[in-house]
Amino acid sequence: MSRIVYLNGEWLPEGEAKVSIFDRGFLFADAIYEVTAVIGGKLIDYPGHAARLKRSLGELGITSPIDADSLLEVHRQIVARNNLGEGLIYMQISRGPADRDFAFPANPTPTITLFTQEKAILSNPKLETGISVITVPDLRWARRDIKTVQLLYPSMAKTEAMRQNAEDAWLVEDGFVTEASSANAHIVTKEGKLITRSLSTAILHGITRASILDLAHAAGVPTEERAFTPQEAKDAAEAFITSATSFVMPVTRIDGQPVGAGKPGPVTQRLRAAYIEDRCANAI
Incomplete structure (x- = not known):
């Protein structure tokens, strides 16, 4: 069974999740990310990751497309939807799609996506x-x-x-x-x-x-x-x-x-x- 991913407010099978070729994360690496570990189906050190996310977005002038409480709920939902016991959640927020120009666009719509990765963290050989x-x-x-x-x-x-x-x-x-x-x-x-x-x-x-x-x-x-x-x-x-x-x-x-x-x-x-x-x- 394919993973269920989160893209701009939608839950989708990974094969159906598509991002615009004009997204600035793709064209300029104009995006930030966070990786949160999951052990026993729970989030490890999540408050620190959420705080660093906010700081990174602020440093690049990207507006978060989701509020803090909703983002935490999305993290919990993606664990549940993928039955993730141990592994990682990757989250990325880009400035969003815009015509290709080095200057930041005036009113972009950020792109947010999350996906899971199963990984043995506690028993790494x-x-x-x-x-x-x-x-x-x-x-x-x-x-x-x-x-x-x-x-x-x-x-x-x-x-x-x-x-x-x-x-x-x-x-x-x-x-x-x-x-x-x-x-x-x-x-x-x-x-x-x-x-x-x-x-x-x-x-x-x-x-x-x-x-x-x-x-x-x-x-x-x-x-x-x-x-x-x-x-x-x-x-x-x-x-x-x-x-x-x-x-x-x-x-x-x-x-x-x-x-x-x-x-x-x-x-x-x-x-x-x-x-x-x-x-x-x-x-x-």
Whole structure:
């Protein structure tokens, strides 16, 4: 059975959902998106995603085509209609269709769509070994704090990582790691301190990142928000990434070099367990 998707107020079989070829999301990547995890049929960290959605729309001057309460109900409905127990909800809002012109149209009608993806988040086999990453130059635009659909370069970086038998890429700018291709990057020093890059326009303001920092503080794990170099990451005791699609995923090799003992570390595992326990308990 095909998935049921949401498009501009309608529930449709995925094969019947059509978007205009003049949509600015298609022509200019003039669109934002959010991905929300679903565990046990419930939404994980949804308030953070809803808040970031509002901020991204505001930064691009796109008017939301749906109010906050209705959007939450659509998320719940799409879970129910697709019987989604574990996986992801992808939501995208574009400025909408308009004649092709670089200037924003005066009164566009935004396009909104949501679809689900089944995915094993809690039992990912890579949790046992961790993932391997390579480092590549960060050649993206400078407003990475806006969660736009401009994802070609991250796709290129991840594809290059796979070509080199790695799972992901860490992007490097001015000698410092910004983030992974689709996740925030973190290290744990040999002294047990969690280091993660501070918020700015250089990185996405990750919802899982914010949750992990809150949980680290509550658990007494010392933290520091600052940039770190690839070499510092390679010399660290542990490394990991955070995202809505993987929660907390250990990184055990960087550019072919083992991180710490070359296996998932205790701080990473502790924070992942705390995140799952806390966020699942507070899922909506």
